[in-house]
Amino acid sequence: MLLTRLRQTLALLALVAVGNAVAEPLKVGFVYVSPVGDAGWTYMHEQGRQIVSEEFGDQIETSFVEGVAEGADSERVIRNLAKSGYDLIFTTSFGYMNPTIKAAKRFPRTTFEHATGYKMAKNVGNYMTRDHEARYLAGMVAGAMSKTDVLGFVGAFPIPEVIRGINAYMLGAQQTNPDIKMKVIWVNTWHDPAREREAAESLMLQGADVLAMHTDSPAVIQAAEANGKYATGFNSDMSAYGPKAHLTSAMQHWHNMYRAKIQAVLDGSWKPTSVWHGLAEGANDIAPIHKDVPEPIVALVEQHKAQIIAGDRSVFQGPIYNQSNTIMVSDGQQMTDAELLKFNWYVKGIEGKIPQ
Amino acid sequence: MRIEKRLQPSRAMVLLSPVLALVLTLIAGALLFKMLGHPAGLSLYNYFINPISDWYGVSELLVKVTPLLLCAIGLMLCFKGKVWNIGAEGQFIFAALVSGYVSLQLMAVEGFWVLPVIIVAGALAGMAWAAIAALLKTHFQASEILTTIMLNYIALNLLLWGVHGPLKDPDGYNFPESALFADHTLLPLLSEDYRVTVAIYIALLMLAVVWFVLSKSIFGFQIRVMGESAGAAKFAGYKNRLLVWSLLLFSGAMAGVAAVSEVNGPVGQLIPTLNLGYGYAAIIVVFMGRMHPIGILIASFLLGLTYVGGEMVQIEQGMPKSIVGLFQGMLLFFLLACDLLIQYRLVLPGFGPIRLPSDRTKQVAS
Numbered sequence: 001m002l003l004t005r006l007r008q009t010l011a012l013l014a015l016v017a018v019g020n021a022v023a024e025p026l027k028v029g030f031v032y033v034s035p036v037g038d039a040g041w042t043y044m045h046e047q048g049r050q051i052v053s054e055e056f057g058d059q060i061e062t063s064f065v066e067g068v069a070e071g072a073d074s075e076r077v078i079r080n081l082a083k084s085g086y087d088l089i090f091t092t093s094f095g096y097m098n099p100t101i102k103a104a105k106r107f108p109r110t111t112f113e114h115a116t117g118y119k120m121a122k123n124v125g126n127y128m129t130r131d132h133e134a135r136y137l138a139g140m141v142a143g144a145m146s147k148t149d150v151l152g153f154v155g156a157f158p159i160p161e162v163i164r165g166i167n168a169y170m171l172g173a174q175q176t177n178p179d180i181k182m183k184v185i186w187v188n189t190w191h192d193p194a195r196e197r198e199a200a201e202s203l204m205l206q207g208a209d210v211l212a213m214h215t216d217s218p219a220v221i222q223a224a225e226a227n228g229k230y231a232t233g234f235n236s237d238m239s240a241y242g243p244k245a246h247l248t249s250a251m252q253h254w255h256n257m258y259r260a261k262i263q264a265v266l267d268g269s270w271k272p273t274s275v276w277h278g279l280a281e282g283a284n285d286i287a288p289i290h291k292d293v294p295e296p297i298v299a300l301v302e303q304h305k306a307q308i309i310a311g312d313r314s315v316f317q318g319p320i321y322n323q324s325n326t327i328m329v330s331d332g333q334q335m336t337d338a339e340l341l342k343f344n345w346y347v348k349g350i351e352g353k354i355p356q
Numbered sequence: 357m358r359i360e361k362r363l364q365p366s367r368a369m370v371l372l373s374p375v376l377a378l379v380l381t382l383i384a385g386a387l388l389f390k391m392l393g394h395p396a397g398l399s400l401y402n403y404f405i406n407p408i409s410d411w412y413g414v415s416e417l418l419v420k421v422t423p424l425l426l427c428a429i430g431l432m433l434c435f436k437g438k439v440w441n442i443g444a445e446g447q448f449i450f451a452a453l454v455s456g457y458v459s460l461q462l463m464a465v466e467g468f469w470v471l472p473v474i475i476v477a478g479a480l481a482g483m484a485w486a487a488i489a490a491l492l493k494t495h496f497q498a499s500e501i502l503t504t505i506m507l508n509y510i511a512l513n514l515l516l517w518g519v520h521g522p523l524k525d526p527d528g529y530n531f532p533e534s535a536l537f538a539d540h541t542l543l544p545l546l547s548e549d550y551r552v553t554v555a556i557y558i559a560l561l562m563l564a565v566v567w568f569v570l571s572k573s574i575f576g577f578q579i580r581v582m583g584e585s586a587g588a589a590k591f592a593g594y595k596n597r598l599l600v601w602s603l604l605l606f607s608g609a610m611a612g613v614a615a616v617s618e619v620n621g622p623v624g625q626l627i628p629t630l631n632l633g634y635g636y637a638a639i640i641v642v643f644m645g646r647m648h649p650i651g652i653l654i655a656s657f658l659l660g661l662t663y664v665g666g667e668m669v670q671i672e673q674g675m676p677k678s679i680v681g682l683f684q685g686m687l688l689f690f691l692l693a694c695d696l697l698i699q700y701r702l703v704l705p706g707f708g709p710i711r712l713p714s715d716r717t718k719q720v721a722s
Contacts (some may be wrong), residue, residue, distance in 0.1 A: 063671060064674070067677065071623060072419065080416075084672070096627060098533075118529055157532055158530060160531075188532075
């Protein structure tokens with residue numbers, strides 16, 4: 001009698017324990033490289049966090065740390081999150097790669113996901129978007145709208161991710177303007193509005209009349225607006241920063257990837273994977289196109305977008321020539337992901353050399 | 357209410373002003389957090405206590421304090437002698453570049469001498485960078501304030517050139533970072549569980565050395581005299597040039613060791629965003645610490661705590677970073693504002709001056 005009661009009590013206790021384990025929300029932390037602000041890279045990650053936070057409701061609890069420098073501080077922030085009981089931690093800048101790998105060694109039971117890097121570990125996966133696909137579409141608009149046949153590009157760092165974007169922009173522009181040329185200025189920072197703006201001014205002085213950037217602030221759009229030129233934005237819809245200048249933006253949407261990764265951890269099915277989503281998965285898109293852009297161009301952009309989504313077209317499909325007019329991708333071929341990850345040459349039409 | 361100058365600095369206020377500043381910061385901080393809808397007590401706890409509530413937290417504070425304290429030790433001597441070296445940042449960065457280069461060269465060479473060589477290389481590089489400013493000051497009378505600031509930017513661009521060019525990791529997909537250093541070129545950790553390295557011992561040892569030099573040696577006396585009055589120092593026959601050189605070189609060496617403590621410590625590779633502003637923050641530390649060894653020790657811990665505490669309230673309460681910055685600014689403001697009371701006193705209308713028992717100042721006819 002006593003034994004049965006004891007057994008019943010124990011069973012009940014076990015049930016309660018299991019119940020508690022289920023009720024305990026999954027803690028998800030995000031580390032941002034710049035302040036959230038209201039446009040750009042970090043802003044879009046924050047949008048993603050808010051969307052999944054809403055969707056999962058009580059199942060997860062999220063938090064973020066913003067403006068974390070990519071030096072010795074970042075490893076502390078990542079470790080502090082893990083130590084504070086966060087189960088899944090997204091580190092959203094390339095410079096967090098080694099700190100994430102190091103922190104992950106210390107916290108083998110925590111899951112880490114690093115954006116835009118190339119290293120993985122048994123509890124570290126990574127993810128990024130095929131932003132070059134949206135870049136290509138924005139480039140088509142830019143090429144059509146240039147009167148001087150010169151585009152200007154403000155790049156952050158000469159790394160494959162940025163070089164891919166620059167090349168995609170050029171290939172897109174060549175679809176609508178075969179004579180187009182492009183100049184590039186490197187600012188060696190992800191976020192420094194003053195330097196980004198200076199670079200934009202300098203490109204306009206060199207004859208560029210449509211600008212683009214792979215940096216985090218809308219400073220380039222503002223510079224174009226002030227000088228009566230056009231520009232295309234990046235990360236988020238940047239039309240508010242230059243209603244006259246803003247042609248469109250190459251956008252990144254992170255929530256689908258965040259949803260999938262969080263769901264995998266909740267299900268216990270998470271494995272370290274390298275996820276690379278693009279237009280087809282809704283990870284990239286372009287912002288509404290400016291009304292000055294002629295209707296046939298808009299239609300062409302829509303057509304190419306549909307083809308990329310359907311898999312009938314690839315941004316980096318041959319023939320593609322390099323700067324010295326050597327064929328790099330022959331007709332009917334397309335570049336593999338492995339090649340894209342190591343991209344370190346410019347396509348024909350871009351001026352200058354990649355700093356090596 | 358008026359403010360009037362004391363006849364002599366108040367000794368009581370020297371000790372009381374930081375306490376007063378802390379109390380005012382806590383009150384103003386509590387109000388600020390309350391206004392933003394965060395529980396005041398919890399926010400202050402997360403800011404000041406939670407980050408150091410276990411050994412891991414303390415070790416992380418030490419990680420932050422190490423480079424800050426090393427830079428501040430060198431700057432303290434400079435500022436005592438009224439040599440305004442604003443260039444600890446540049447000396448730090450240049451030393452990081454050189455010691456990083458040496459570390460990369462010694463990846464495949466093991467030996468007990470490897471780490472000492474790296475540390476010496478860092479110190480020498482910091483000295484070399486400071487020597488430029490020393491030369492410009494003693495031979496061309498160029499203000500060291502200007503030259504050291506300009507050298508900071510040059511050093512930063514040299515680092516960028518290094519990580520984008522010759523020192524870039526060949527297997528790093530063209531990312532501007534060096535390869536990770538080999539384990540034997542990293543400073544030994546105090547414990548496998550923490551990131552704090554033996555560099556903290558070097559910092560504390562140097563602090564003791566500097567304290568001894570300042571208070572007990574003729575050299576320290578000369579620095580103090582030169583700081584008080586360059587004319588008197590000249591009259592006494594001190595070699596000002598030699599003093600300027602030694603101060604700048606020493607401060608460069610300290611910034612260099614600070615760079616090694618960071619690069620061959622928690623970072624473990626050369627990256628473009630290496631400099632987190634330790635060279636500039638150390639200036640605040642020196643002034644907050646009243647140019648006294650114990651003072652800068654306390655100040656570097658306090659400043660370090662405001663950084664890690666700031667991260668903690670973001671993690672625990674989702675407070676935006678700008679609020680954290682605001683709170684840090686408030687703390688610094690109160691610390692400096694309360695120092696006014698050392699030289700001045702408040703006079704309330706109808707009550708006369710506010711006196712402290714130990715005030716030996718006499719009221720001036722007003």
